[in-house]
Amino acid sequence: MAIIPEVDCVMKKTLIVLIFCLGIPLLTGVKFVPIISSPLFSDDHDSRTTMVTQKQFVSTATFSAIGDILLHSQVYQDAEKEDGSYSFTSxxxxxAPYLGESDITFANQETMIGGKELGLSSYPSFNSPVEIAENLQSAGIDIAGVANNHTLDRGEKAVQAGLAHYDRIGLPYVGAYKNEIDANTSRIIGANGIDFGFLSYTYGTNGIPVPAGKEYLVNIISFEKMRRDIENIRKEADVTVVSMHWGVEYERLPNEEQKKLASFAAAQGADIIIGHHPHVLQPIEWIEQKNGRKSLVIYSLGNFLSGQKGLYKNIGGIFSLSVTKNETGRxxxxxxxxxxxxxxxVTNQNGADFKVLPLREVDLIRNDEILSHMYQWLKK
Known part of the structure; x- marks a missing residue:
């Protein structure tokens, strides 16, 4: 039996699927490279070489992440259709073509999607249309992070309504949960034989207390919880991705607390750390352990879609990387x-016609400046 997360006859970028195909094991996206070793066996009468062949399995998957989906009223009003529903597709x-390029793409859905039945609302207490989830999914998003300072803006009812909608459309979420069982269910997504495990945390909830006994409603940053969660998910996943809602708004460089948390997560075994909350971009950096193991952190992905004003608040991006798994024997x-x-x-025309565009199509000079800012620590 072969583990096949992606084949032509099933949806791209799916959870692990086990199938038989004419009794022949298939593994999409994996290279088989024979490795030859030659131990010598000899005695007084004979000397011969026995060739022992081990297969080397080499597979590669791509991962992307985007920043804050922060739906202010001017954004969802622009998305409203004549029939009262909403569409963010345009x-x-x-x-969307860039979001769909990677095998797995993560988005930070910063506003809870309680839906219009609860009454839509904007800053400072957000509640957003459910349609954003389908539109992100159609654009290429495979999992939504929902642990942030706005998770509890409209209370438990909005959280439960939003999570139920994610379940209905089959879009995995991480960082806020329906109950303890949900919270203890690992978020694992496979691509090309590589399993990615996801965790998500926030520094707080804007002073709104987490209901006693319902800590599962949102993951609050805790060194002990992070240590335990990372340890557990590493038992199931090849790659551990940790989303952190942290830092200071509108600061273009991470503070010491962010660096401390990133170093801690990396030391526990996080492979990829993606940051949110500052609403502006912060650089990418490698974190290397004494044993040579390296983790990759992007301190802030900025705003991907929002109604915030100001140049750097309008700039976000798609962070991508590749992961290669090499297996030989055990x-x-x-x-x-x-x-x-x-x-x-993010562009708009007097508060309408919102669009997310590649920056290079709008301002090539600014695009180069942003790339220099994001890569400045990778050059060291």
């Missing part, structure tokens, strides 16, 4: 490599 159509090696970044910008 806002995302210019970047030995497995995971390599994170080839980080890259596509800057994006």
């Amino acid at each position: 806002m995302l159509e210019h970047v 030995t497995q090696n995971i390599t994170i490599h080839s980080p890259r970044f596509l800057p994006t910008i």
Whole structure:
């Protein structure tokens, strides 16, 4: 039996699926490379070489992440249709091809999607249309992070309504949960024989207390919880992705607390750390352990779609990387490599016709400045 996360006859970028195909094991996206070793066996009468062949399995998957989906009233009003439903498709159509390029793409859905039945609302207490989830999914998003300072804006009712909608459309979420069972269910997504495990945390909830006994409603940053969660998910996943809602708004460089948390997560075994909350971009950096193991962190992905005003608040991007798994016998090696970044910008015409565009199509000079800012620590 072969583990086949992606084949032509099933949906792209799916959870692990087990199938038989004419009794022949198939593994899409995996190279088979014979490795030859030659131990010598000899005695007084004979000397011969026995060839022992081990197969080397080499597979590669790509991962991307985007920043804050922060739906202010002017954004969802622009998305409203004549029948009272909402569509954000036109806002995302210019970047959807890039979102769909990677095997797995993560988005930070910063506003809870309680739906219009609860009454839509904007800053400072957000509640958003459910349609954004389908539109993101159609554009290429495979999992939504929902642990942030706005998770509890409209209370438990909005959280439960939003999570139920994610379940209905089959879009995995991480960082806020329906109950303890949901919270203890690992978020694992497979691509090309590589399993990615997801965790998500926030620094707080804007002073709104988490209901006693319902800590599962949102993951609050805790060193002990992070240590335990990372340890557990590493038992199931090849790659551990940790989303952190942290930092100071509108600061273009991370503070010491962010660096401390990133170093801690990396030391526990996080492979990829993606940051949110500052609403502006912060650089990418490698974190290397004494044993040579390296983790990759992007301190802030900025705003991907929002109604915030100001140049750097309108700029976000698509952070991408590649992961290669090399298996020989019982030995497995995971390599994170080839980080890259596509800057994006939110445009609008007097508060209408919102669109997310590749920045290079709007302002090539600013695009180069942003790339220099994001890569500045990768050059060291």
